[in-house]
Amino acid sequence: MESLLNPPLSLKSADLQQHWHELAVEERKPFFFSLASDEAQIFFKDLSTAEQLDLIGDLPDAERFAWIRLLRLDDAADLMQKLPEEARHHTLALYDERTRRELIGLMAYAEDAAGGLMNPRYIRIRPGMTVGEAARYLSSQARGSVEIVYYAYVIAADQKLVGVISFRDLILANQDATINDTMKKNVVSVPEQMDREEVLGLFSKYNFVAIPVVDDEGRMKGIVTYDDLAEVAQQEATEDMLKVGGMEALDAPYLKVSFFEMIKKRGGWLTVLFLGEMFTASAMAFFEREIERAVVLALFIPLIISSGGNSGSQASTLIIRSLAIKEIRLRDWFRVLRREIMTAIVLGAFLGLVGLLRIVIWQHWHPIYGEHYWLVAMTVAFSLLGVVVWGTISGAMLPFILRKLGFDPASASAPFVATLVDVTGLIIYFSVAQSLLRGTLL
Amino acid sequence: MESLLNPPLSLKSADLQQHWHELAVEERKPFFFSLASDEAQIFFKDLSTAEQLDLIGDLPDAERFAWIRLLRLDDAADLMQKLPEEARHHTLALYDERTRRELIGLMAYAEDAAGGLMNPRYIRIRPGMTVGEAARYLSSQARGSVEIVYYAYVIAADQKLVGVISFRDLILANQDATINDTMKKNVVSVPEQMDREEVLGLFSKYNFVAIPVVDDEGRMKGIVTYDDLAEVAQQEATEDMLKVGGMEALDAPYLKVSFFEMIKKRGGWLTVLFLGEMFTASAMAFFEREIERAVVLALFIPLIISSGGNSGSQASTLIIRSLAIKEIRLRDWFRVLRREIMTAIVLGAFLGLVGLLRIVIWQHWHPIYGEHYWLVAMTVAFSLLGVVVWGTISGAMLPFILRKLGFDPASASAPFVATLVDVTGLIIYFSVAQSLLRGTLL
Secondary structure, eight states: OOGGGSSOOBHHHHHHHHHHHHSOHHHHHHHHHTSOHHHHHHHHHTSOHHHHHHHHTTSOHHHHHHHHTTSOHHHHHHHHHTSOHHHHHHHHHTSOHHHHHHHHHHHHSOTTBHHHHOBSOOOEEOTTSBHHHHHHHHHHHHTSSOOOOSEEEEEOTTSBEEEEEEHHHHHHSOTTSBHHHHSBOSBOOEETTOBHHHHHHHHHHHTOSEEEEEOTTSBEEEEEEHHHHHHHHHHHHHHHHHHHTTSOOOSSOGGGSOHHHHHHHHHHHHHHHHHHHHHHHHHHHHTHHHHHHOGGGGGGHHHHHHHHHHHHHHHHHHHHHHHHTTSSOGGGHHHHHHHHHHHHHHHHHHHHHHHHHHHHHHHHHSOOSOTTHHHHHHHHHHHHHHHHHHHHHHHHHHHHHHHHTTSOGGGSOHHHHHHHHHHHHHHHHHHHHHHHHTTTTO | OOGGGSSOOBHHHHHHHHHHHHSOHHHHHHHHHTSOHHHHHHHHHTSOHHHHHHHHTTSOHHHHHHHHTTSOHHHHHHHHHTSOHHHHHHHHHHSOHHHHHHHHHHHHSOTTBHHHHOBSOOOEEOTTSBHHHHHHHHHHHHTSSOOOOSEEEEEOTTSBEEEEEEHHHHHHSOTTSBHHHHSBOSBOOEETTOBHHHHHHHHHHHTOSEEEEEOTTSBEEEEEEHHHHHHHHHHHHHHHHHHHTTSOOOSSOGGGSOHHHHHHHHHHHHHHHHHHHHHHHHHHHHTHHHHHHOTHHHHTHHHHHHHHHHHHHHHHHHHHHHHHTTSSOGGGHHHHHHHHHHHHHHHHHHHHHHHHHHHHHHHHHSOOSOTTHHHHHHHHHHHHHHHHHHHHHHHHHHHHHHHHTTSOGGGSOHHHHHHHHHHHHHHHHHHHHHHHHTTTTO
């Protein structure tokens, strides 16, 4: 993920990327090793860690090292963390002493902390230099492999971060002014232990290109750049979406996850949902007498409960997303509730009407609903209104409740809400039936 | 969305942002107008178009203009496109002739085309300059309000884009070399009509900071910067997530969408799902005789069909997301199918076993399932295996089929898959029952 730091890719490299992503997974490795070496090197740096690992994980130590050495230190550390222990040791042994120490330091951070994302190499200048001196110094320092983003960080003698100056200002500012007078003070920085999701929040809120990482004493440890976060952003979006679909996030691409891992990630939630859904069997058993007397009631059970589930999924997905992008806050819950109830009444009444017409019209062609078909139709219609309103309220309020209790609102997944609403949907349906059909069918 | 172009925000402004996002929606306007004018100005530029509109939409023309004038031209055009026609005219009239023409040009682009996102002001230099001349020229040109990203674009006499040079290279390169010899040629650019989703794809694939927009003749029209795209990325993710939840994307924040619009966006899909779900009533009617004879079968209907729905939602969400982030391609469908079948057999067998134990154990405490409870338990267990396998296959293959047919795979939403699987789940259940229970209960 090097390209932010370089001028825009040439068309050639863009074409390569395009082609790569169109290849089937098993064709990618042969394609990669068929590239000319300079093409392959540029291309390799732009791949995700998982893709890099896949390409070079099995190579002999020296060859693997030749590839890893191309990467920036933070990316190299990410990749090495995923290597088997032995391979990691062999690779580390091939680095020079200073770089090895830096890498070991980086690998010590939790993968999802700011420290685990940062690059320890950045442009540092002293506050006492003039702008012109800094520009010339930078020019000599920057020709090496130091990571260049468009900022130089101003570090005092005690290693504390005291300011930042952009390349733009190095060009535009008075060349004789001191850095101290030209730099921006009060730089936003993040502590090395900050969770990467929080770091991501800062980046997307302020459109930072890079953000410095400091330790407890305010000493600068490295920088996290936008391109590192792009991968994080994608992973977080994936996590959220899979949660909404009712499963745990996977740690690797779909085709790379082990079979056992896949079963574990999916089986957990599926079993929880299944256990929840078992209450429907108990609820149904409770109404067994009613079903026996009026089998016609059983016909509409799937229609009724799924309508509740669908309206609940809609509401919960909408609210989860609105909370995530901060369109609404916890304290807006009552406004949301009012709005959702109004919406649900209209939608529920409409579905109820459609259901009623369906039964009444159908009866004229295939008279299967018995002489009391009008009563059955009314039962279905009112139940639909009831379950849609109840499903919508549950779906809309559950994310608020989860957030309030400190859980991730995204856990209010479509299947979870549907399961929750199924049991109550049955109770609503049979209660309506008991009141409307007493004395006729029941 | 100005901050990419400036050095990192000071802590003060970051705190303001934090505070703003914690406020309830109705508290935001009073808070904004209570800010000191310089604070408010910086802060205003960082808000989304919808938030800006909300703050200044109702102001008198002159005051509204004072705010809009602070924005970059592309952001100003976005905002003005959302103003009522009269207010738009009045605001345009307050601009100088040149800027008005640029704004009208920008507003003519479709909102979701590259041209609609771009800023027509960028740094342009001539190929014949030396690097040193360019740096000095840039320094004079850039002090004004021209948009500065970290690239200067090299434009030939015929207005064609011939190359690009980064500020970094302007500092690092030999100051006496010509721009022509130093610049990168073969710049990646996008046509002005390119869809913003495609532009976004380029940005996230290559981590561009900015990308030039050219017309059919290769003449440069403006630049699209990363910060413009950040908003687009969020909108696209929202669209996808809402689709997965079974509804159409909204055009405005949750609390701003009109009631009628909300009903329309949710009612459409809900009705389609409802009509689909009506087939369950027909399927159930088909098996009415079986239900009449063995009411106990009815008890497990919700459990069986929802298990199919849940496993289908999991599979479809997983595949939708893997397709979206290109972990898998259309041609991988067979590998995915094989994998999903294996996964589903294990998961289905497990749920079947749990269901079987539930019935057999429960029967010892509450003997409600009759003398043939073992047969009922077996029926439920085999049906569960069947619906989980079928649900998973449907959920996993549907996104591939939609993509193949040219639709968005995200339309294979959890509720859609659940509805699809409900009807077939019933058929599987009653077919298993017919084979296992013939001669005893049926």
